[in-house]
Amino acid sequence: MSLHEDAARVLRGWPAPDERQEELRAAYVAHLSAHPDGVWKRCAAGHITASALVVDRTAGRVLLTLHAKLGRWLQTGGHCEPSDVSLADAALREASEESGIDGLRLLAAPVRLDRHETPCATHLDVQYAALAPADAAPVISEESLALRWFDFDEAERLPDASVRALVVGARAVL
Template identity: 40%
Template sequence: MHDGEPTPIAALLAAYRPRTAAEAADVDRVRAVVAAGDPWARTLPLHVTASALVVHPPTGRVLLRWHARQRAWLQIGGHGDPGDRAPVAVALREGREETGLDDLVCWPDATLRQVVVVPVAAGAHEPAHEHADLRFVLATGTPERARPENPTAELRWLSLAEAHDTVTEANLRDFLGRVGELLDRTP
C-alpha cells in the first residue's frame, strides 16, 4: 500500500486473471514483492519491469528488438525510473526510447496481458536476478518510423508466424499467441 491506496501494480494484479498455474505462481510472487515495499528497486533479487509487444494492427505485424545481453529477440521494455509507479507508463516510455516511435498507444486498451518472472544472467555490474515482467500491447500507425536506440539493438517487423519462429523464450511465444488473439478480433 502507498498512502492507504493500492499501488497501480496491486490494482492491476487484483483485476488480472492468470491463464496457467505457472502464471498464477508468478502473480503470487509479484504480489509479495509489491507488499514488501518498492517493487521497482533494482537492488531486489526479484523486481518489477514492464514491457510490451508493439503491433501494427492493419498489417498484423509485431516489432521485436535484439537484446544483446540476453542474446535474443524480445519485446521492448525495461525498468522503472525513480518515482515511477504505473507499469503501463514505464512500458510506453521504454517503447518510445527503444523504437523512436512517438505515436505509441495502448492497444486495444491498457489491460495487463501477461505476468511472467524471468531469470536474468549476471552482468558486468549486477548479479544474476529475476524480473517480474508485466506485459502490455502497444500499437503504432507509423511502423516505417521505427529506429533502434543504438546500433546493437536492431529492430525487426515480423508477422506473428515469423516472430513465433524467431523468439526462443516459451513465455514470449505464449505472449505472441495472446497478441494473435487480439489481432484476430480486430476488424
Template identity: 40%
Template sequence: MPEGFVLLRDDARAALTAWQAPTDALEATRARMLDVLEAEPQCMWRHGVRTHFTASLVVLDESLEHVALTLHGKAKRWFQFGGHLEAGDASVRDAAAREGREESGLGDLLVSTDLVQVDAHALPPVFDWCREHLDLRYAAIARSGDLVMSDESDDVRWWPVDALPAGTEDSLVEAIHLARENLSART
C-alpha cells in the same frame, strides 16, 4: 528509495489484482508477484533488490500480423521492448509505453489498458546486479511503422507473427498471442 517507486508498487498491485490470468501457469506467476509486492517494499526499484519488477510492451502493427522486436544488446536474443521502472513513471503501464517508445523509436502507440501477460525470468551474470525480472507486460498498436534502433539494441525490426526469429522464447510467443487477442478485441 525514491518515493515514486512506492506509488508504482501500489499501481502494480492494483494491476495484478484486476488482471484475470488466462492459464494456471500465469496465475501462479501472478500470485507470486503479489507475494513479492507484499514482502519486499523495494521490489519496484532496480537498485533496491536483485529480484525486481520491470515493464514491457508487445508492439504490433495495425494489421496485428507483425510484431516489432529488439535484439537485446546484452542477452543477444530477440525480445519485446521493456526495462526497468523509473521513479518518474506515473504507472507501470506508462513505464511500458515509455520503454516501447525509447527502444523502438515509435511515437504513436495505442497502449492496452490492462496487462496482457506476466513473466518471471532469471538473468545471466552479464546483467550484473539484476538476478530476476518480474515483468508486467502490456500490448500496443503502432500507428506508424518506422523503427529506430536504440543504443541498448543490436537490431530492431518487424517480424511476421507466424515467422518469429529462431530461438524466440515460449513466453514471448505466448505474449504475442495474448497481445493480439487483447488488441483485436479493442478494434
C-alpha cells in the same frame, strides 16, 4: 498513488488467462507485499519490470529488438524509473524509447506475466501490447543491436519461449 501501489493494484485486479499465469500473478502480489522496494532495480530479491510488444495490427506484425546485452530478439521493456507514474506508463515509456516510434497506444491491461533470471536479478515482468500507428518507422536505440518487424507466424516460431507466448497472448487479445 505510488508506482508500487499502482503495480499492486494492477496485479490484484488482472484476470489471469490460465492457471500458470494465476500462480505468477499471486507470486507477484506476494512479492510486492513483502518488498516495499519491489518495483526498483535495487531490490535484490527481484523486481517488477514492464515490457510491451509493439504491434502493427494492420500489417499483422510485431516489432522486436535484438537486445544488445542478451543477443536475442525480445519485446521492448525494462526497469521501472522514478518518473513512471504507473506500471502502464513504464511499459509505454520503454516501448517508445526502444522503438523510436511516436504515438504508440498501450492496451489497458497486461497481456501476460513472465518471471525470468537476468544478469542483474530476477525480473518479474509485466507484459503489455502497444499498438503502433500505421506505417510506423522504428529507430534503433542504444539498447538494441537491431529492430525488425516479424509477422505473427514468424514471431511465434522464435526460440525465446517468453516472446512466443507473448505474441500468442497479444494475438488472442487483439
